[in-house]
Amino acid sequence: MITAAEHHLVEALQAEAHAAPPAGDLLRVVRARARQRSRRRVATGSAIAAVAVVASGAVVRLDRDDTLRVPQPYTSPEAPAPAPASPFEPGALPRLTFPVTPRWLPAGVHRTPRVSLADSGFEASYDDASRPRYMGVDIWSSDRDVSPTGPEAARRATTVNGHPATLTTFADTVALSWQTTPGSWRVVMAGNSWGEESVVRRVAESLAEEPLEVHVPLELGLMPRDAAPAQWSTDGSVILVPRDKHEAWKAGDGDVPGVVLIAARRARADLTGRGEEVTVTGHRGWLMRQGNARYTLVLVLTDQMCLVIDTPAWSRQDVLRFAEATRYTGGLLPQEG
Amino acid sequence: MNASFEEYVVSRGPVLIRLAWLLTRDEHQAQDVVQDALAKAAGRWPRIERLGAPDAYVRKMVVNEVLSWRRRRHAVPTERLADLPLPGVYGGDPAGEHADRAEVLALLAMLPPQQRAVLVLRYYEGLDDESIAELVGCAPVTVRAHAPTALARLRARATAVKESL
Numbered sequence: 001m002i003t004a005a006e007h008h009l010v011e012a013l014q015a016e017a018h019a020a021p022p023a024g025d026l027l028r029v030v031r032a033r034a035r036q037r038s039r040r041r042v043a044t045g046s047a048i049a050a051v052a053v054v055a056s057g058a059v060v061r062l063d064r065d066d067t068l069r070v071p072q073p074y075t076s077p078e079a080p081a082p083a084p085a086s087p088f089e090p091g092a093l094p095r096l097t098f099p100v101t102p103r104w105l106p107a108g109v110h111r112t113p114r115v116s117l118a119d120s121g122f123e124a125s126y127d128d129a130s131r132p133r134y135m136g137v138d139i140w141s142s143d144r145d146v147s148p149t150g151p152e153a154a155r156r157a158t159t160v161n162g163h164p165a166t167l168t169t170f171a172d173t174v175a176l177s178w179q180t181t182p183g184s185w186r187v188v189m190a191g192n193s194w195g196e197e198s199v200v201r202r203v204a205e206s207l208a209e210e211p212l213e214v215h216v217p218l219e220l221g222l223m224p225r226d227a228a229p230a231q232w233s234t235d236g237s238v239i240l241v242p243r244d245k246h247e248a249w250k251a252g253d254g255d256v257p258g259v260v261l262i263a264a265r266r267a268r269a270d271l272t273g274r275g276e277e278v279t280v281t282g283h284r285g286w287l288m289r290q291g292n293a294r295y296t297l298v299l300v301l302t303d304q305m306c307l308v309i310d311t312p313a314w315s316r317q318d319v320l321r322f323a324e325a326t327r328y329t330g331g332l333l334p335q336e337g
Numbered sequence: 338m339n340a341s342f343e344e345y346v347v348s349r350g351p352v353l354i355r356l357a358w359l360l361t362r363d364e365h366q367a368q369d370v371v372q373d374a375l376a377k378a379a380g381r382w383p384r385i386e387r388l389g390a391p392d393a394y395v396r397k398m399v400v401n402e403v404l405s406w407r408r409r410r411h412a413v414p415t416e417r418l419a420d421l422p423l424p425g426v427y428g429g430d431p432a433g434e435h436a437d438r439a440e441v442l443a444l445l446a447m448l449p450p451q452q453r454a455v456l457v458l459r460y461y462e463g464l465d466d467e468s469i470a471e472l473v474g475c476a477p478v479t480v481r482a483h484a485p486t487a488l489a490r491l492r493a494r495a496t497a498v499k500e501s502l
Contacts, residue, residue, distance in 0.1 A: 006460065006488065012441040013359055013461040020358035021368055026350040026375070027343055033376035 087314050088322055091223030096232060097211035098124050099141040100186065104206035106199050109136035115214040116233035119250075120146050121185075124212070128192065132334035135173075135191035137203055142185045147175035160186075160204045167197060176200045180209070217264070217330030222322050224260050236264030236330045261310040262326060266333040269298045269306040280323045283307075287319065295319045304332060342382040346375055349392060353399055359457045360403045362446050374398040393472075400458075400472045404450055455480050456488075 098115050105111065105126055113124035121142025128134035140146050147153075148170035155168045158176070165178035174197055175189040188204040190196065217236045230241035230249050240260040241249045249256045275288035278297070285299035293313035297320075300306050307328050311319050350371065357367035378385060378395050385391045445453055451473060458469045459480075466484075470477040 008441055009445075009456065009488075010460045012445075013457060016442055017355045017359060017461065020351075020355040021364040023351040023354050024368075026354075026372070027346045029372050030346055030350075030375040030379060033372055034379035 086321075087312070087318055088222040088224050090221065093216060093218060093220050093223075093229065093238065096214050096216055096229065098122050098139075098214055099209070099211060100139065100207045101210045101212040102126075102137075102139060102203050102206050103208055104202055105137060106190075106194050106203070109194065113139075113212075113214075114234050115212075116231070116235070117229070118231050118233075120144070136194050137199070138187075138189040138191075139203070139207070140185070140187040140189070142187065143183055145177045145185050145187065147177040147187050147189065148173055160201070165204075167200075174200050176204045178204075217328060218262060219327040219329055220262075221325030221327075224258065227258065227260065230259075235333055236328055238262050258312050259310075260312065260322075261308070263308050264301070264328045264330060264333060265306055265308055266304060267306050268303060269300050271298060278320065280320060281327075285323075287316065297323055299323065301328060302332070339379075339382045341386065342379055345391060345395075349395070350375070353395065356396065356457070356462065357399055357403065359461055360400070360450075360454055362442070370399055370402040374402055397472050400454060401474065404454060404473065451475070455484055459484060 096117075098113070099122055108129055109126040110129050111126075113126045115122070115124045117123075121140055121144070124139045125135070126137040126139075128136045145166070147166065147168040153168050153170040155166050158165050158167045160176060160178045163178040163180065165176055168175040168177065172195045173189060173191040174195045175187055176197075177185060177187040179185055186204070186207060188200045188207070190199045190203070214234055216232050216234055216238060218238055224240050224242075226244070227240040227242050228246070229238050230246055231237075231239040238261075239249075240262075241256065242258040245256050245258060249259065269286075271286035271288070275286040275296075278285050278287050280297070280299055283299040283301060285297055288296045288298075290296060295311045295314065295316070297309040297311075298306055299309070305328075307326075309319070309323050309326060311322065314322070353371045353374070354367055357370045358364070361367050361370065374395060378391075378398060382391075385394050388394060445456060454473050455469055458464045458472060459466075464472070466477045466480040469480045473480070
């Protein structure tokens with residue numbers, strides 16, 4: 001017998017399926033991608049790029065070194081002095097680092113990585129310098145082996161700097177994974193034209209156990225009390241979690257209280273008629289109260305970028321004060337996905 | 338390209354995209370996963386047809402793509418944020434019954450990927466535990482363990498939402 005929760009889930013999934021993206025001219029795209037796959041092993045990098053552009057149906061040439069700056073930067077006021085009972089205090093994001101530094105990278109990938117800390121650990125992506133978000137070399141520091149899995153992943157034993165290691169080949173991706181100490185994994189993964197054992201091995205052997213300082217393009221004048229970043233990305237997002245709740249957050253408990261999420265998104269926002277329309281530091285936005293009493297504030301930065309601030313059940317005034325002290329300092333992000 | 342493969346893409350492509358969409362809740366990733374799976378299938382279509390269940394084979398490729406390295410490739414901190422109901426930005430609607438639906442979907446998105454896949458395959462695709470286990474690449478007993486855990490979270494959240502209204 002189906003329960004109420006199951007019935008609710010069935011209804012939600014069936015309704016959401018209607019919001020799926022259109023298939024478009026799927027056959028044409030699949031033809032192009034199939035051709036790309038068959039050519040990839042013998043094609044030059046430039047030929048691959050041309051096919052990839054055809055396959056994606058769009059030419060997107062923006063990358064992190066060619067960003068469109070936000071034309072109307074925040075004129076961030078001085079952080080307002082918090083009221084005694086306010087849920088935040090004057091502060092700033094702490095210094096953020098990636099645990100290791102590669103001393104060698106192949107030609108053709110960005111020298112500055114996109115870095116994130118997420119559920120699977122730290123990831124530094126040295127993407128294809130000519131195509132945004134196109135895989136080049138990824139380096140992971142994690143509590144688990146995040147190398148490719150699945151029936152098509154071929155694995156064999158090897159060593160890296162004297163450590164027992166595993167070399168995994170999965171389609172056009174090659175990964176080398178090993179533990180520096182029990183439970184502390186390093187994984188170097190390369191794809192596309194860099195998907196060669198020689199590339200991942202050379203990057204892996206060049207890794208120095210020295211923190212690499214990274215920059216998240218968010219300036220915070222106020223920090224939630226006793227909170228610290230649990231997840232973040234150099235794409236302009238951070239999730240602040242009460243220090244004593246980090247383990248619960250990491251365990252995936254969806255009901256962790258006190259979580260604050262801030263993220264710049266490559267998205268067009270128009271919420272006219274929904275929520276309360278507000279202006280924060282000169283930016284139009286909408287403040288919405290969620291069913292669980294959390295607030296979500298969406299600010300329009302440009303016609304292609306918005307800033308999303310999701311807070312616990314603070315007062316409306318506190319949410320707006322926190323937003324006034326928050327500033328996105330990055331540029332136009334690449335298309336998501 | 339094989340004619341029967343082309344027929345398959347045209348007839349089943351939208352269905353595969355809906356499945357990938359429910360598994361990823363990411364428009365671009367859903368399209369990319371399906372395009373990639375079909376591009377891989379194109380080169381081995383005669384062999385896939387000989388196996389006798391091409392749709393099951395391709396569907397498994399899609400699920401594998403979502404659960405394996407590609408998911409981690411996109412595992413940036415916004416993965417949870419992206420799934421919050423943000424009407425006008427992400428297509429949801431905060432009003433009335435839609436808020437409940439958005440909450441359910443937001444919670445679903447916060448589950449570990451394998452648990453999420455189990456629920457989508459069971460309650461959207463209507464598959465039994467053995468078929469889900471085959472698709473997800475785990476034992477049926479694992480499916481049976483995942484489903485109640487994930488549902489318990491859904492029930493707890495649904496109750497909390499109702500009490501807050």
